[in-house]
Amino acid sequence: MRPEFWRSIPILSKPASAPLGRRSFLGLGAALTGSLAFGGRAAAGEPAPASPPADAPWSQSIGAGVVDRPYGRPADTEAGVIRRNVPWLTAGTESSVSFSPLQDLHGIITPNGLFFERHHAGRPDIDPDQHRLMIHGLVERPLLLTMKDIVRFPSVSRIHFIECPANGGMEWRAAQVNSLQFNHGMISCAEWTGVRLSTLLEEVGVKREAKWAMVEGADGAHMNRSLPLDKCLDDCLVVYAQNGEALRPEQGYPLRLVVPGWEGNVNIKWLRRIKLGDKPWYSREETSKYTDLMPDGTSRGFTWLIDAKSVITFPCPEKPLDGPGPYEIRGLAWTGNGKIKRVDVSVDGGANWQSARLHEPVLSKALTKFTFAWRWDGQPVLLQSRVIDETGYVQPTIAELRKQRGLNSVYHNNSIQTWQVKPDGSVFDVQLA
Amino acid sequence: MSSSLNRSRLLGMAMMVAAGGIAQAAEPGFFGYGKTATPEQMAGWNIDVRGDDGAGLPPGKGTVDKGAEVYAEQCAACHGTFGEGEGRFPKLVGGAGTLRADRPELTVGSYWPFAPTLWDYINRAMPMPAPHTLSADDVYALTAYILNLNDVVPSEFVADRDSLPKVKMPNRDSFIWTDPRPDTMAKPCMIACADPGESKITSTAEGLNLTPRTTGPLDTMQPK
Numbered sequence: 001m002r003p004e005f006w007r008s009i010p011i012l013s014k015p016a017s018a019p020l021g022r023r024s025f026l027g028l029g030a031a032l033t034g035s036l037a038f039g040g041r042a043a044a045g046e047p048a049p050a051s052p053p054a055d056a057p058w059s060q061s062i063g064a065g066v067v068d069r070p071y072g073r074p075a076d077t078e079a080g081v082i083r084r085n086v087p088w089l090t091a092g093t094e095s096s097v098s099f100s101p102l103q104d105l106h107g108i109i110t111p112n113g114l115f116f117e118r119h120h121a122g123r124p125d126i127d128p129d130q131h132r133l134m135i136h137g138l139v140e141r142p143l144l145l146t147m148k149d150i151v152r153f154p155s156v157s158r159i160h161f162i163e164c165p166a167n168g169g170m171e172w173r174a175a176q177v178n179s180l181q182f183n184h185g186m187i188s189c190a191e192w193t194g195v196r197l198s199t200l201l202e203e204v205g206v207k208r209e210a211k212w213a214m215v216e217g218a219d220g221a222h223m224n225r226s227l228p229l230d231k232c233l234d235d236c237l238v239v240y241a242q243n244g245e246a247l248r249p250e251q252g253y254p255l256r257l258v259v260p261g262w263e264g265n266v267n268i269k270w271l272r273r274i275k276l277g278d279k280p281w282y283s284r285e286e287t288s289k290y291t292d293l294m295p296d297g298t299s300r301g302f303t304w305l306i307d308a309k310s311v312i313t314f315p316c317p318e319k320p321l322d323g324p325g326p327y328e329i330r331g332l333a334w335t336g337n338g339k340i341k342r343v344d345v346s347v348d349g350g351a352n353w354q355s356a357r358l359h360e361p362v363l364s365k366a367l368t369k370f371t372f373a374w375r376w377d378g379q380p381v382l383l384q385s386r387v388i389d390e391t392g393y394v395q396p397t398i399a400e401l402r403k404q405r406g407l408n409s410v411y412h413n414n415s416i417q418t419w420q421v422k423p424d425g426s427v428f429d430v431q432l433a
Numbered sequence: 434m435s436s437s438l439n440r441s442r443l444l445g446m447a448m449m450v451a452a453g454g455i456a457q458a459a460e461p462g463f464f465g466y467g468k469t470a471t472p473e474q475m476a477g478w479n480i481d482v483r484g485d486d487g488a489g490l491p492p493g494k495g496t497v498d499k500g501a502e503v504y505a506e507q508c509a510a511c512h513g514t515f516g517e518g519e520g521r522f523p524k525l526v527g528g529a530g531t532l533r534a535d536r537p538e539l540t541v542g543s544y545w546p547f548a549p550t551l552w553d554y555i556n557r558a559m560p561m562p563a564p565h566t567l568s569a570d571d572v573y574a575l576t577a578y579i580l581n582l583n584d585v586v587p588s589e590f591v592a593d594r595d596s597l598p599k600v601k602m603p604n605r606d607s608f609i610w611t612d613p614r615p616d617t618m619a620k621p622c623m624i625a626c627a628d629p630g631e632s633k634i635t636s637t638a639e640g641l642n643l644t645p646r647t648t649g650p651l652d653t654m655q656p657k
Contacts (some may be wrong), residue, residue: 018503080648087645089655091511091521094561121564134470134478144474145467152466174636178644210503214481220564221558224481273478274465284554288545291608297532299544301610307513317638318647337570344621353623382632388621396617404616407539420634429603429638433631 030225040281050106065150074265078104083114084126086182089170094122095221098162099185102311108332110188112243116311118164118186120285121220124270131218133238138273140205147254152196153203158237158260159366161334163187163306165263165290168413171398183417183429184229187334189367190251192216192258194239197232200274202403210276214283215257218272225266227259227279229305235260238271261336261365262304263411295406308335308395309414310381310387311342321425324378331356333368335389340368342388347374349382349418349432350397356385376421382432383419398431480557480565486546493569494593497586500578502569504522505593507560516582526582542583546608548600552576552592555639573597 074081082096098117100110110116117123128147136142167186170176177183204230214231216224227236237258240247247253252269259266265285280286280302292300303424310333315321324411333340339362344353359369370385387395420430482489503515516526528538533657534558537543556572567575577592580646586592586600638644645652 020479082651084645084647084651088655101647110586121561134473134475136479137468140461142470142475143467144470149466153464176643178638178641179647181647182644195522203461203464203466216481220479220558220561222565224557274480275479279481279483281481281553282547282550283481284550284558285543286542287484287547288539288609289552292538293532293539294531297460298489298607298609299604300612301608303612304613305614307614317644338512343622344623349627351627351632352625382634385439386621393615394617394619396623400617400619407535417469420637428632431636433633433635 005336008127011212024036040280041384046089058095062121062287066167080284081114083117084181084185086170087179089376095120097166097186099181100188101181102185102187102313102332103180103316104312108361108369109243110190110364112245112251114192115188115190116164116186118218119221119225119250122375123249124219125249126148126218126254126270130252131272133255133272133274135274135276136205136276137214138207139276140207141203143200143204145200147240148249149193150238150255151423152277153199154247155193156237156240157193157377159189159191159361159363160187160258160260161365162258162264162267163308163334165303165306165411168415169410169430170340170413171429172402172410177217178317178429180311180313180318184311186264186345187332187367189334190242191237191244192237193244194242194255194258196197196275197236197257200238201232201276205274209278212277212280214273214275214277214281215266215268216273217268217270218300219268223265223268223285224281224283225268225285226302227266227304229276231259232263243394245303249418259304261306261338263290263306266304274315290411292405292409292411294409300409303412305338306334307412307414308340308387308389308393309333310385310404311417312345312385312419313381315383315421315425315427316419317427319428320427321376321421323425324376326373326375329356329371329372329374329383331372331385333358333370333385333387334366335387335393337389337391337393338364339390340370340371341389341390343368344371344386344388345368345370345374346384347381349359350384350386352414353386376425380423381421383421384416386416399433435619436619459517461645463498469517480548480553482549482553483554484550484553485598487549487552487594488606490549490552490570490594492594493573494591495570495572495577496591497574497577497581497588499570500574500576500581503567503574503579507567507571508575511561516579525579532604532607540583541579544604546605548585548597551579551599578635 081101081104085098100114100116133145143312164186211229213227214224239258243250257268257271258279292303312331314330333343343356345356346353356370356372362368395416401415418430418432422426456590511519512524512525518524525541528540528543531537552572573592577590580586581588645654
């Protein structure tokens with residue numbers, strides 16, 4: 001279903017002379033969307049009409065006026081392009097995740113309404129006038145800041161991805177979910193605007209003995225994590241805007257932390273407190289959760305970094321091939337280490353590789369787009385992409401990861417995705433020996 | 434002031450120079466925005482408790498018996514009468530000795546390294562529909578009860594700010610707090626890296642019926 005607020009927006013200023021009402025327009029639109037390049041129905045297999053009329057109804061009528069939709073919204077025929085959840089994965093939707101529809105996205109920026117969600121106690125709807133950020137602990141001058149205060153500080157805008165470390169977590173044991181959205185959709189990328197955390201920490205004056213910061217949200221989980229001070233001073237941002245507008249409530253409105261290149265859950269949403277201390281806090285979210293259990297019974301804690309990862313977003317299970325011929329294989333790559341150096345593509349399950357084309361901008365700790373020109377001969381193929389980042393780190397296979405970490409570490413599965421293409425063009429999520 | 438003349442300021446100033454930004458003195462209070470947080474304000478917000486040494490634990494105490502009462506009222510609906518977990522809500526009890534097993538069970542007893550973390554989490558996040566509404570005494574009692582259900586403390590245990598940090602959790606020494614990655618050493622071979630005939634499919638998601646639909650309305654599929 002569409003979000004409720006879409007339906008609640010009244011249709012205004014429909015000219016009386018419009019030859020077709022909204023209902024018949026939609027009906028006709030549905031019949032014709034097969035011809036639209038990105039139409040949801042084309043993927044569902046409805047045949048495109050052989051010969052659309054030379055002049056469609058929308059070409060022989062006057063359209064809706066400005067401010068008909070004062071905020072704006074996607075075309076009605078894009079209604080299926082939404083965040084989706086896996087209902088069997090969690091007890092309820094309040095402590096759960098939703099996945100970005102990567103199969104329908106283009107470029108490196110995730111639209112705000114499609115940015116993946118991870119809540120630990122649901123989404124709070126916060127009154128920004130009552131929201132405060134407290135910075136205290138081992139500081140010279142503990143501060144309480146209003147949103148107005150925060151916006152007044154020198155601002156920066158940066159493009160960074162955020163990925164949940166459980167992205168791909170359903171695939172540790174075996175291929176399980178036949179979907180790009182559900183296997184990779186816990187990554188999104190936006191332009192964030194806010195103030196450098198280092199600016200705020202300079203303002204309060206960090207005491208010499210401070211080594212760690214505890215960051216805490218205003219949600220019901222009072223979600224909190226510990227971060228080393230070095231990272232806080234390096235590139236962390238306290239942001240109030242996302243892709244040019246105020247943060248969405250799902251992304252932490254009115255204030256969140258962005259910790260570039262580190263696992264999603266440390267990017268505390270609804271940020272309300274930063275406390276400096278001399279040791280980490282060992283909170284629940286960094287001991288019983290977001291730690292990686294190894295086959296020998298030990299666990300890795302404080303595994304913040306998102307290792308380099310890439311995935312082919314076309315073709316994919318949701319977007320099969322339509323007969324032999326030339327195609328542009330498309331995909332995304334990212335790394336918490338900095339920039340992407342190279343992406344290679346294999347069509348034979350990793351036996352042979354060719355380098356893909358990287359598309360500008362190639363930004364540090366942001367999604368990078370790659371494409372690869374390819375002619376499909378209609379034979380079965382095994383498609384893979386493999387990223388190498390600027391540190392020389394090479395994306396591993398799932399077999400290599402399992403050799404190191406076994407089957408129960410849940411998080412940080414950054415392995416190479418294999419898509420099996422069958423002769424009919426259908427695409428399946430598989431794993432290789 | 435001298436104690437704040439540290440790497441924070443030096444790094445900050447270096448970044449400003451590098452960025453060619455507006456000259457800003459990195460002095461505490463340079464901008465002067467906001468208000469100094471008062472001790473009263475900080476007391477209300479300062480809820481964090483540190484896991485390894487219990488720093489921040491408040492006064493108060495709770496027994497295992499009292500914890501059983503509070504638990505029945507506040508927790509059992511989701512976590513089960515004895516911590517066994519209802520539906521897909523988390524189990525709190527059990528799993529001892531399973532961490533190396535094929536299907537490990539991670540619970541407070543089998544996995545959590547620090548007892549004060551349990552107090553902190555119950556206090557800040559539970560009960561889920563009304564977080565941070567329990568008294569300190571009730572949180573101590575619940576902590577005692579859940580530790581006792583896991584056979585970590587005896588039934589006469591009284592949880593307070595002195596006793597909790599001394600509880601040795603069974604899995605305390607099994608965590609490595611420095612990230613050993615990168616732990617894979619893949620080489621970017623380009624040609625004839627493997628015999629194409631050798632690429633065997635070991636598993637496929639095809640036909641498993643675990644994938645919610647990705648078109649049309651949201652799926653509500655439940656496990657078979």
